[in-house]
Amino acid sequence: MRELAYLRPSDPADAVSLVANDPDARFLGGGTNLVDHLKLGVATPGTLVDVSHLPLDALEEHDGGLLVGANVRNSDLAADRRVRTGWPVLSRALLSGASGQIRNQATTAGNLLQRTRCVYFLDVTTPCNKREPGSGCSAAEGYGRYNAILGAGPACVTVHPSDLAVGLVAVDATVVVLGPDGERRVPAADLHRLPGDDAARDTVLGHGELITAVELPRSAHARTSTYVKVRDRASFAFALVSVAVAIDRAEDGTVRDLRIVWGGVAHKPWRATRAEDALRGRPLTEAGVRDAAEAELDQARPTAGTEYKPAMVRNATALAFRRLVPDLAEEAR
Amino acid sequence: METTIELTVDGERRSLTVDTRTTLLDALRERLGNTSPKKGCDHGQCGSCTVLLDGRRHLTCLALALSYDGAEITTAAGLARDGLHPVQQAFLDHDGYQCGYCTPGQVCSAVGMLDEAAGGVPSHVTDDLAVPTTLEDLDDGEIRERMSGNLCRCGAYPGILAAVREVAGA
Numbered sequence: 300m301r302e303l304a305y306l307r308p309s310d311p312a313d314a315v316s317l318v319a320n321d322p323d324a325r326f327l328g329g330g331t332n333l334v335d336h337l338k339l340g341v342a343t344p345g346t347l348v349d350v351s352h353l354p355l356d357a358l359e360e361h362d363g364g365l366l367v368g369a370n371v372r373n374s375d376l377a378a379d380r381r382v383r384t385g386w387p388v389l390s391r392a393l394l395s396g397a398s399g400q401i402r403n404q405a406t407t408a409g410n411l412l413q414r415t416r417c418v419y420f421l422d423v424t425t426p427c428n429k430r431e432p433g434s435g436c437s438a439a440e441g442y443g444r445y446n447a448i449l450g451a452g453p454a455c456v457t458v459h460p461s462d463l464a465v466g467l468v469a470v471d472a473t474v475v476v477l478g479p480d481g482e483r484r485v486p487a488a489d490l491h492r493l494p495g496d497d498a499a500r501d502t503v504l505g506h507g508e509l510i511t512a513v514e515l516p517r518s519a520h521a522r523t524s525t526y527v528k529v530r531d532r533a534s535f536a537f538a539l540v541s542v543a544v545a546i547d548r549a550e551d552g553t554v555r556d557l558r559i560v561w562g563g564v565a566h567k568p569w570r571a572t573r574a575e576d577a578l579r580g581r582p583l584t585e586a587g588v589r590d591a592a593e594a595e596l597d598q599a600r601p602t603a604g605t606e607y608k609p610a611m612v613r614n615a616t617a618l619a620f621r622r623l624v625p626d627l628a629e630e631a632r
Numbered sequence: 633m634e635t636t637i638e639l640t641v642d643g644e645r646r647s648l649t650v651d652t653r654t655t656l657l658d659a660l661r662e663r664l665g666n667t668s669p670k671k672g673c674d675h676g677q678c679g680s681c682t683v684l685l686d687g688r689r690h691l692t693c694l695a696l697a698l699s700y701d702g703a704e705i706t707t708a709a710g711l712a713r714d715g716l717h718p719v720q721q722a723f724l725d726h727d728g729y730q731c732g733y734c735t736p737g738q739v740c741s742a743v744g745m746l747d748e749a750a751g752g753v754p755s756h757v758t759d760d761l762a763v764p765t766t767l768e769d770l771d772d773g774e775i776r777e778r779m780s781g782n783l784c785r786c787g788a789y790p791g792i793l794a795a796v797r798e799v800a801g802a
Binding site for chain 1: 756777
C-alpha cells in the first residue's frame with residue numbers, strides 16, 4: 300500500500316477544501332469499500348480526509364419528511380421506526396445488503412458512493428476503463444454474468460452495486476452536496492450516471508464534493524413500497540437483479556402514482572419509466588405488470604452471460620407488486 | 633506517517649503508535665498482542681475479525697486504526713474475562729465449531745446480534761417492519777440471516793445455530 304497522509308477535519312467545509320485542493324486526496328467514510336481498495340491497489344490516494352467523525356449523523360424530521368445525515372450508519376437508518384413505516388423500501392434495501400457488521404460500519408453517503416464489484420475493476424492486473432481510463436474493458440468479452448443489460452457503453456458494462464441507491468430513487472430522495480462553491484441539491488435519480496465514454500465517473504459529483512445529507516420527502520407511494528433482491532446465495536451477496544417498487548393506489552384500485560426502479564441491470568439505478576407509464580392510471584393486474592416490465596425491457600441488450608437477467612427482473616418486479624398488493628397475489632394463484 | 637492513538641481493549645487502556653495504513657485488526661494482533669480477532673479473508677467477507685466496538689459488532693480488517701482513536705473494543709477474549717460469556721458456553725455445549733478459527737468472530741457477532749434483536753432491529757427476513765422484533769422472534773431463519781456475515785469453513789453451522797438459539801431463548 301502506498302504511503303498515506305491522514306487528516307481529520309472537524310468541519311464539513313474544511314473537509315471539502317482539503318480534498319478540493321488536492322487531486323490526490325480522497326474522503327474516507329465508514330471505510331468498508333475504500334480500505335479494501337487501498338489493500339487491493341484499486342485506490343491509491345496520497346491523502347485520506349476522514350469525514351466519518353464529522354457531525355453529520357442527524358436523523359430527524361425535516362420539511363414534512365426526514366433528513367438523513369451522511370454519517371448515519373446503514374443499520375441505524377434501516378432500523379429507524381419512521382423509515383420502516385414511511386419508507387419501507389429503504390429498510391428492505393439496506394437489510395438486504397452486506398452483513399450485520401458491515402451495516403454497523405457503512406454510512407449513508409458511503410453506501411451511495413461505493414464502487415462496482417466487477418471482478419476486473421478489482422483485479423489490477425487486468426485492463427479496466429473505470430480503474431484506468433483508456434486501458435479497455437475486460438468484462439465486455441470476459442466473465443459476463445454480472446454485466447449490465449441496460450444503458451451499457453463500449454467503455455464499461457458494469458452495474459452499480461448499491462441497494463440503497465435503488466430505493467432512494469423510488470422515494471424521490473434528494474442528495475445534499477457541499478462543494479468548494481457551496482451547497483447544491485441533486486435528485487437521487489440524477490446522482491449516478493451511465494458510463495458513456497467516461498467510465499471512471501460513477502456519479503455526477505466533482506472532486507471535493509461531499510454528500511452531507513439525504514432528504515426523504517413523505518409520500519403515499521413511499522409508504523407502500525418494497526424491495527426484492529435476487530442473488531446467488533440467500534444472504535450477504537450483491538444483487539443479480541433487484542427491484543424497488545413504490546405505489547399509490549386509489550380506493551378503486553387504480554394506480555394513482557408509482558415508481559419502479561431496477562438494480563443490477565445498469566451503471567446506475569434504472570428507473571423503469573416506460574413500465575411506470577404503462578401502469579399509471581389503470582387498474583393493476585399481474586399480467587399488466589409483466590407486460591409493463593416487457594415494455595421497459597424492449598431496450599435491454601443482454602450479452603453472453605446475462606441472458607437470464609430480463610426474465611429474472613420481470614419476475615422479480617411481479618413479485619414486488621404481489622407483496623404490496625395482496626389481491627394481485629390472489630389473482631396470480 | 634505515524635500517529636499515536638489510544639484504544640481501550642478488553643477493559644485496558646492502551647496507547648500505541650501506528651502507521652496510517654495499519655488496520656485495527658493488525659493493531660490489535662501485531663501491536664497489542666491480542667490474537668483473539670482472527671485474520672481470515674482480510675477483505676470484509678468472512679467475519680472472523682469481528683469485535684464489539686463501542687458496543688456494536690464491527691469488522692476490524694476494513695478499518696484503519698487511526699480512525700478509531702479513543703474507541704472501546706471488546707474481543708472474544710475480553711468477553712471471557714470473568715468466566716465464559718453465556719454465548720461462549722453455548723458454543724461449547726453445542727459444538728458450535730470444529731477448528732475454532734472463526735469462533736471468536738462468531739461469538740462477538742452473536743453477542744452483538746442478540747443485542748440488536750433485543751433492541752428491536754429488524755432483518756431481511758422479518759415479515760412486518762412495523763413491529764419491533766424481540767429475542768422471541770429469533771427463529772432459525774432469523775438467526776441464519778443475522779449471522780450471515782460470519783462464515784465457517786468447517787461448516788459447523790448447525791451447532792452455531794443451536795448455540796445462538798439457546799442463548800436467545802426462542
